[in-house]
Amino acid sequence: MKIARIGIIGGGLMGREIASAFARWCAFTDATVTPQLTAVADLNPAALEWFSQIPSCTLRTTHPAELLASDQVDIVYVAVPHDQHEALYTQVLSAGKDLLAEKPFGIDLPAARRIRDAVERSGRFVRCSSEMPFFPGAQRVVEYAKSGALGRVLEVVSGFHHSSDLDPSKAANWKRLSAKCGEGGALNDLGMHACHIPLRLGWKPQRLFAQLQKGYPQRPDGKGGTAACDTWDNALVHCWTSIGSEDVPLRLEMKRLAPGATNSWFIEILGTDGGIRFTTAEPKTLHVFERGKEQWWKRTDLGFTTPFKTVTGGIFEPGFPDVIQQMWAAFLEERAGNLNGRFGCATPEEAVASHEIFAAALASQKEGRVMAL
Numbered sequence: 001m002k003i004a005r006i007g008i009i010g011g012g013l014m015g016r017e018i019a020s021a022f023a024r025w026c027a028f029t030d031a032t033v034t035p036q037l038t039a040v041a042d043l044n045p046a047a048l049e050w051f052s053q054i055p056s057c058t059l060r061t062t063h064p065a066e067l068l069a070s071d072q073v074d075i076v077y078v079a080v081p082h083d084q085h086e087a088l089y090t091q092v093l094s095a096g097k098d099l100l101a102e103k104p105f106g107i108d109l110p111a112a113r114r115i116r117d118a119v120e121r122s123g124r125f126v127r128c129s130s131e132m133p134f135f136p137g138a139q140r141v142v143e144y145a146k147s148g149a150l151g152r153v154l155e156v157v158s159g160f161h162h163s164s165d166l167d168p169s170k171a172a173n174w175k176r177l178s179a180k181c182g183e184g185g186a187l188n189d190l191g192m193h194a195c196h197i198p199l200r201l202g203w204k205p206q207r208l209f210a211q212l213q214k215g216y217p218q219r220p221d222g223k224g225g226t227a228a229c230d231t232w233d234n235a236l237v238h239c240w241t242s243i244g245s246e247d248v249p250l251r252l253e254m255k256r257l258a259p260g261a262t263n264s265w266f267i268e269i270l271g272t273d274g275g276i277r278f279t280t281a282e283p284k285t286l287h288v289f290e291r292g293k294e295q296w297w298k299r300t301d302l303g304f305t306t307p308f309k310t311v312t313g314g315i316f317e318p319g320f321p322d323v324i325q326q327m328w329a330a331f332l333e334e335r336a337g338n339l340n341g342r343f344g345c346a347t348p349e350e351a352v353a354s355h356e357i358f359a360a361a362l363a364s365q366k367e368g369r370v371m372a373l
C-alpha cells in the first residue's frame, strides 16, 4: 500500500470531516493508496487544536505558507471560504503539490477559469470535491442512464435541498455573505452537487431561465448583534439540454430554504422506456421505472454497494462520511493510475462548466429572460 501525505488548509467543518475519513482508511479492502494526514493550516489557532488528536499530523500552523513549504506534504486539500479559493489553490500549485479543491472552485466564473488555466499550466493532478455521486444509488443512476434503458429522455431533475436557513434565529456565517460566499449564494454553495452527474453524462445546459430567492435579510451575528445577509438562498434553474438529437428539459434545484429537508441530494431521470430516481433521504433505496403492458415503479434496497470495496457488510446503509471516503479513494486511485473505469471526482473542466451555469442563472435572474450558454 502506497502512502500519500496530505495537508489540509482550513480545519473547519469539512477539514475535520476529511481528517476523520482518513482515520478509518482500514475500512477499504481494495485500496492501493493510503492517505496520511501530516499537516493542517488554519488562520484560527483554536481550529488547529482538534487535529492534535491525530498522531501523524505533526505540523499544525496558522500560516498556510508553512504547510505549502513542507516536504512532508504531497497533496493539499483546501476547505476555506470561497473568497479564499483562488489565492490558496494557485499557491498550492506553485508549491508543486497536487490538489483536491473544494467546490465551487473559485468565487465566480472568472476565478474558476483562472484556476483552471493555472492547473493546466502546472500539470498537477487536481480535482474538485463532490461526493454525492459516490452513493451506490447515484452510481446506479449513472450506469442506467448510460445503458440506453431510458429510451428517449424526457426530463432530468437534479438537486440539493436543506432547510437550516428556515430558522431565523440561526446565526449568520460566511455562507450568507456575498463577499465571502460569492454572488451566487446557494448556487455556489450547492450547485456543484446538482450539476456533477448531468455534466458527467454530457448533458450541458444550452439555454436556461433562473428563479432565485433570498432568505432573511438579517440574522443574529452570534455575538449579540445582527448581521446583514445578502445571498440568494434558493435557486431553480430551468435548462434545455441536448440528449441524442432531442432538446430535453433539465431542472437544477438548489435550496437552503426547503421545508423538511436536512441534506437531501437527489436525481431523477425519466424516459419513454424507463426511469430512475434516487435521493439521499432514503440512502439505500433506488426506484426504477419499467414500461411494459403495465407500468411499474420498482423499489429496491441496494445496501452498501460502493464503487470502492470496504469491510462494511453489503446489507448496510451508506451515509455522508462513507461517500466522503469513497470520493477520496477515487481521487487517490485516479492520481495513482488505478481508477480502472470507476467513477472519478469532478474535474476542473466540470467545475468551470458548473460556474458557467451559475453565471448564466445570475444573469437570467437580473434580466428576467432566457440566457444562452
Ligand SMILES: NC(=O)c1ccc[n+]([C@@H]2O[C@H](COP(=O)([O-])OP(=O)(O)OC[C@H]3O[C@@H](n4cnc5c(N)ncnc54)[C@H](O)[C@@H]3O)[C@@H](O)[C@H]2O)c1
Residues within 6 Å of the ligand: 009, 010, 011, 012, 013, 014, 015, 041, 042, 043, 044, 047, 064, 078, 079, 080, 081, 082, 084, 102, 103, 104, 129, 130, 131, 188, 189
Ligand atoms: N463537499 C461538501 O459536501 C461540502 C460541505 C460543506 C462545505 N463545503 C465547502 O468546503 C469549503 C469550506 O467550508 P466549511 O463548511 O468547511 O467552512 P468552515 O467555515 O466550517 O471552515 C473554514 C475554515 O477555514 C479557515 N480559514 C479561512 N480562511 C483561511 C485561510 N486563508 N487560510 C487558512 N484557513 C482559513 C477558517 O478559520 C475555518 O476554520 C467551502 O468551499 C465549502 O463550499 C463542501
